Amino acid sequence: MTSRRLVATVALPLFFVGTLTACTATPEAAQPTSTQSVAAAPDSLLATAGLEGKSGREIVEALDQLSSPRPLPVMGSVRYDHVILSDGKGEETVPIDGDEFYISIAPYETATHDCYFHNVGTCQGELSGEDIHVTITTDSGEVLVDDDTTTYANGFVGFWIPKDVTGTIVVTKDGKTAESPFSSDPEGATCVTTLPLA
Known part of the structure; x- marks a missing residue:
C-alpha cells in the first residue's frame, strides 16, 4: 500500500x-x-x-x-x-522492526519548540509545506540522505536512517542553512527542532 x-x-x-x-x-x-x-x-x-x-x-x-x-x-x-x-x-x-531509526526534523526561521521524542500526533513545526534540501551525513563521512523534499503539514519531514550512528543534519532553504548533530543510538532524539535557518 x-x-x-x-x-x-x-x-x-x-x-x-x-x-x-x-x-x-x-x-x-x-x-x-x-x-x-x-x-x-x-x-x-x-x-x-x-x-x-x-x-x-x-x-x-x-x-x-x-x-x-x-x-x-x-x-x-x-x-x-x-x-x-x-x-x-x-x-x-x-x-518498529528492522535496523533503521526514524528521525523527524523541523527547520525554522522564527519559532521552534523543545522536542526529544517526536510525537507524530502533536508536534507542530513552523514551516509546513515548504521546499527544503536535507543532507544527513555520518561522522565517518557516509551520506545517508541528500534529498530535495517538502515538509509535511506538521512542519516536519522524516527519514529512516541506520541505527547506532552519529553525524550531522544540514538543511537549506532559499539560500539559508541550518545544521544540527544527531545520534541514532537507543538514547538518540527522534525529534530535531534545533535547526534555525540563517
Whole structure:
C-alpha cells in the first residue's frame, strides 16, 4: 500500500479518537520494550484509529504525513525500536522492526519548540509545506540522505536512517542553512527542532 493511500485510510478513523498531550521535550524514563501485537481487539486503540494490521513503520509514516491540523486525536511517541500510541484513554506499544531509526526534523526561521521524542500526533513545526534540501551525513563521512523534499503539514519531514550512528543534519532553504548533530543510538532524539535557518 502506498504512503498516500495509507494516510487516506488513517485520516477518517482518527477523527473519532480522544484527546492528546504535546511533544516530548525531554527523555522520559525508559519505557518497557515488550511490545503488543499489531493485530488488535476490535475495541483497541489501533482498531479505533484505523491502524490495525499496520506495522510500526507504517503507523509512524502515516501519522507524521497526515495533513490534518495538530493535535491529532491519537498521539504516537517515536522511540528507537517502537512507537507508543495513546488516545488519552489507553496506550499501546507497537514495535518498529528492522535496523533503521526514524528521525523527524523541523527547520525554522522564527519559532521552534523543545522536542526529544517526536510525537507524530502533536508536534507542530513552523514551516509546513515548504521546499527544503536535507543532507544527513555520518561522522565517518557516509551520506545517508541528500534529498530535495517538502515538509509535511506538521512542519516536519522524516527519514529512516541506520541505527547506532552519529553525524550531522544540514538543511537549506532559499539560500539559508541550518545544521544540527544527531545520534541514532537507543538514547538518540527522534525529534530535531534545533535547526534555525540563517
